[in-house]
Amino acid sequence: AQKVTQAQTEISVVEKEDVTLDCVYETRDTTYYLFWYKQPPSGELVFLIRRNSFDEQNEISGRYSWNFQKSTSSFNFTITASQVVDSAVYFCALSELSASKIIFGSGTRLSIRP
């Protein structure tokens, strides 16, 4: 069975600090996709990244970076120089198909204090 674990329920840091959100997944599939979504207080889901299981290259997008390690079944997300606008709930997710039947982790509530 597929499962996504986000052990950090809540994280609070001061603005400009770096913060890493952990994500550990379980799947028996050899082909799968991993996602990160952001859910700000307004409630909508904002897509951040999708990675397939054959691409272990780390990704950097501005202040955001992702570290995918199949050996530890982890897909961690780091925000560098955090800003107040980064405050949101962040979900890590997994799917055996590219965009179908996505299994979400429990989410990590990130609060950035000014």
Next chain:
Amino acid sequence: SAVISQKPSRDICQRGTSLTIQCQVDSQVTMMFWYRQQPGQSLTLIATANQGSEATYESGFVIDKFPISRPNLTFSTLTVSNMSPEDSSIYLCSVEYRSEAFFGQGTRLTVV
């Protein structure tokens, strides 16, 4: 990308009544999905709706409580039947379009 419009965006309903949520997408899609997000919780898949066939429900969700229609390739509805306060949640529609997942803005339902 696919743009999804969900209606209503929010509603407050009396227990025992039913609410139908509409999901309209601006492109033809094969697969549409309905998720539920209970307060402070993660998203849970309710069912998969393919045009021309019965919806497929996940464990813990039944058609009598959450009937789904999928009359064409751009539209779906989810009905929350005989509501109780435990049904208070955000309900989200999602589609797979060109191998990408897109989500609607969600319907915030409060049952009193």
